Amino acid sequence: MATLLKHSAKYALSGRLARLGVHSRHGGLQCLQPRLLPHQRSASTSSKILVEMDDSTGIAVLTMKNPPVNSLSLDFLTEFSISLEKLELDRGCRGVILTSALPKIFSAGLDIMEMYGKSPEHCGEFWKAVQEMWLRLYGSSMITIAAINGSSPAGGCLMALACDYRIMAENPKYSIGLNETQLGIVAPFWFKDTLVNTVGNRAAELSLQLGLLYSAPDALRTGLVDLLVPEDKVLSTASQTMTQWLAIPGENAIGSNPRVSSS
Ligand SMILES: CCCCCCCCCCC/C=C/C(=O)SCCNC(=O)CCNC(=O)[C@H](O)C(C)(C)COP(=O)(O)OP(=O)(O)OC[C@H]1O[C@@H](n2cnc3c(N)ncnc32)[C@H](O)[C@@H]1OP(=O)(O)O
Numbered sequence: 001m002a003t004l005l006k007h008s009a010k011y012a013l014s015g016r017l018a019r020l021g022v023h024s025r026h027g028g029l030q031c032l033q034p035r036l037l038p039h040q041r042s043a044s045t046s047s048k049i050l051v052e053m054d055d056s057t058g059i060a061v062l063t064m065k066n067p068p069v070n071s072l073s074l075d076f077l078t079e080f081s082i083s084l085e086k087l088e089l090d091r092g093c094r095g096v097i098l099t100s101a102l103p104k105i106f107s108a109g110l111d112i113m114e115m116y117g118k119s120p121e122h123c124g125e126f127w128k129a130v131q132e133m134w135l136r137l138y139g140s141s142m143i144t145i146a147a148i149n150g151s152s153p154a155g156g157c158l159m160a161l162a163c164d165y166r167i168m169a170e171n172p173k174y175s176i177g178l179n180e181t182q183l184g185i186v187a188p189f190w191f192k193d194t195l196v197n198t199v200g201n202r203a204a205e206l207s208l209q210l211g212l213l214y215s216a217p218d219a220l221r222t223g224l225v226d227l228l229v230p231e232d233k234v235l236s237t238a239s240q241t242m243t244q245w246l247a248i249p250g251e252n253a254i255g256s257n258p259r260v261s262s263s
Contacts, residue, residue, distance in 0.1 A: 044086075046079045050101065051087065058094035059242050060087050061235070065101035069108035072155050074122075076111070077129035084136045094254070095242045096140070098163060099147035099235060104173070106148045107156030130155070134190065137162035141260050143245045143253060147238040149231065152176040153213060154183070157224075161194045164257065165245070166224070167238050169231040170216050176224060181211030199223045 043052045050063040062083060064070045072080075087093045100106045114126045137144060137159065146160040148168040157176050160166050168176065178195055180187040187195075187208055196204040203222050206212065219225045229237045245253045254260075 044083075046083065048076045049079045049083045051083050053087075053090070053093060055092060057243065058092055058246065059097065059239065060093050060095070061097045061099065062087070063099055063101045064107060067102060069105045070100055070102055070156070071108045071111035072130065072133070072159075073111035073114055074126045074129050077126075077133050081129070081132045081136050084140065088136070088140060088142065093142060094246050094251075095143040095145070097145050097147050097235070097238045097242060098137075098159065099238070100149055102150065105150040105156075106146075106152035106174075106176075107159055108151075109153050109155030109157070131190075134158060134162055134194070138194065139260055141254060141257075143242060145238045145242055145245075147234045148174075148176065148225065149234045150174055153179050154187075158191050158194060160225070161198050164253075165226050165241060167227045167229060167234055167241065168216050168219060168225040169234050170228040171231050172215060174216055175213040176216075176219050177211075177213040178208060179211040179213045181209060182213075183211070 042055075043050065045051070048064070048066040050065055051060055052063070053060045062080075064076075064080075066073070066076045070076075084096070087096055110130065115123065118126070144163040144165075146163040146166045148160055148166060150169070150171075151174045152160055153175065154177075157178050160176065168174070178187050178191055180191070192204065192208055195207060198204075199207065199222050207214075207222070207224075214222060214224055216225070216228050220228050227237065227241075
């Protein structure tokens with residue numbers, strides 16, 4: 001925690017700027033245009049989330065656009081959960097691809113400024129929003145695929161882990177992992193359980209105790225991600241993979257998800 005708080009001063013200004021939407025160092029604000037194709041039915045956008053729904057396929061792309069690094073602030077998490085809930089209630093939506101509008105970053109994890117110098121009430125609200133995001137994603141009855149087009153430490157990695165399948169850009173500069181230990185904090189048990197369910201006990205032990213951040217090839221070797229593709233193919237591959245999953249007869253790819261099915 002001490003290390004985390006030490007980092008906070010560095011992150012203070014950017015957090016405020018991000019909330020004001022004025023940070024463009026990563027080119028974030030320039031690349032937030034909707035990518036609607038002619039056959040797509042609708043796009044809805046809140047300030048930090050863009051949802052593009054393709055009615056003909058039942059696939060939605062949920063794009064995070066919270067510059068500079070898609071940190072998980074209370075505002076962001078609230079918008080994220082609302083967007084996911086709307087998709088969950090939309091009977092036409094069968095699959096969601098989660099990706100980032102920002103170059104180089106999928107998500108930097110929890111917004112450090114939300115944990116620094118805030119009232120107990122605010123902290124409670126923030127923590128509840130983090131859990132809500134995880135519950136909605138991990139317990140979703142839709143197929144969820146993370147199209148990881150940038151680095152994704154800590155809470156960003158949790159988001160990816162909460163999806164059914166992870167496709168990562170094979171860029172040597174990107175890393176992913178639950179690195180909380182390196183920040184002087186212990187990953188909550190539900191972060192740990194989500195990792196164990198993905199990579200198994202021994203790999204999770206090493207990963208958590210050492211706070212490892214994996215390069216894309218190491219993440220693939222460990223089983224933290226399922227597939228590496230060139231950066232410009234991440235979204236299209238996610239789309240193709242989703243189509244394959246949705247073609248499983250009787251929607252069994254959804255029905256046999258052990259997290260949401262008791263049978
Ligand atoms: C309230 C409840 C109480 C609970 C208390 C217990 C706490 C338990 C929590 C346990 C679980 C924790 C999970 C987490 O996710 S903690 C957050 C961990 N994340 C990080 O440490 C990421 C740190 N960031 C980075 O590694 C890099 O920034 C990154 C690789 C993402 C990008 O690198 P790049 O070089 O491209 O960019 P910069 O480092 O220059 O950063 C750009 C600006 O973004 C700001 N920034 C970065 N990360 C965060 C963040 N997580 N929150 C807020 N702001 C962030 C950074 O300050 C830069 O701003 P400036 O340009 O102004 O310097």
